[in-house]
Amino acid sequence: MNFQQLRSVREAVRRGFNLTEVAHSLHTSQPGVSRQIRELEEELGIELFVRAGKRLTGLTEPGGHVLPIIERMLLESSNLRQAGQEFVARQSGLLSVAATHSQARYALPVAVQEFRGRFPDVKLHLHQGSPKQIAQMLLDGDADVGIATEALGDYAQLVALPCYRWTHSVIVPPGHALLDGPLTLEALARHPLITYDNGFTGRNRIDHAFESQGLAPHIVLTAMDADVIKTYVQLGMGVGIVAGIAYEAERDTQLRALDAGPLFGINHTKLAVRRGSYLRGYVHAFIESFAPTLTREVVEQALASEAGDD
CATH class of the missing domain: 1.10.10.10 (Winged helix-like DNA-binding domain superfamily/Winged helix DNA-binding domain)
Incomplete structure (x- = not known):
């Protein structure tokens, strides 16, 4: 054999x-x-x-x-x-991270920059994909770490740990009518909406919120990428619903944001690794840099647990 x-x-x-x-x-x-x-x-x-x-x-x-x-x-x-x-080259090697566009664009840069400063000899590969594609990359051994809000907790072969919470924001051009009154689902439903594709960045929560109130939102455009959504909002095609972290006031000067957390609830982004995998020291360092609560002890304890226990 x-x-x-x-x-x-x-x-x-x-x-x-x-x-x-x-x-x-x-x-x-x-x-x-x-x-x-x-x-x-x-x-x-x-x-x-x-x-x-x-x-x-x-x-x-x-x-x-x-x-x-x-x-x-x-x-x-x-x-x-x-x-x-690990023992031959503790400070060099390859780290492969898979993440959705929102995580790669808005949540990861600080952790990546810090990691590169600490481990300049580690080659970092950053893959982008849908939550299901990220899960498959982990299962196939093509990624060491996966980061997404959806899907990762649905696989028994993966250990998925919560790393941070976030809410949605509604984005509109300056002077839009929604800026003058309280933000409600009923008010949103009166406007054409631009938001994420199904299965991305809390879209399920958005759909559920409207359905629970018996409302049928007029979604005119969907995209995986918050930058695309913001572009079409600036063109006047509709009102955008994006992850709160995707709105940057100093850069998005042609847009205004309204907190939509009370409407759509709190989302939990998860970091996942393949169950039973061996993580090198610098992988643990990257994880803790991105999510300080996920110390090496916490991650190793989760990896050692049986499926369904974590």
Whole structure:
């Protein structure tokens, strides 16, 4: 048994049983992948995959039982390698952080700047995506840390920890009628609205607030990016609803902001890591720089807990 055999099985499942894609991802040939899988099956004495001729079409029942063990073995091999690297080069390496646009643009810059000052020899990769894409990057091992408001707490394979709270703001051009009176859902519903795509930056809370009052808001444009929303508000296309951190009075001089926390409630941004993963010292340093309450002790205790306990 060897790790290449285990990787071939794992990638076959991840790539939808397409051996051509598996071979490409493992930088080998398709016959080589087939041979690795067959040799492992022969050693274990069971068939891991359902076959239609030479094609793999799914996992057998034994394969379904074995797959989580293979995943754990590969994860622990990665942890072992990283633990060794930790002692060889404590101050250098790679840190991969996945975040939504709002987090990358407005919440992360101070932590990133501080981290680069402390660890100049660590290469920092910052990936942007939807909350579900961020979760998948963590599960696939493509990111060490994920930061988003939605989705991360929905996966048992991830440890998702709350790091800070925020509220929405309503943004309008100077002189807008909403600036003259109390901000209510009824008042907002009378205007065309521009806000986030479904599944981004507290959009579910916005929808729920209107629905709970029996209101149907007129949403004319949605975007993943708060900067896009602000641009179209400045053009007079509608009233914007964005994360409070996305409004910067010194930069957004053509806009005014109203606190919408009482209307849409409090959102909790979470930081997630893959359960069972080994985090190098500088990863803990980055996490604590971004969220001071998430000390190494807190994170390691959460990583050691069983799914459902954190």
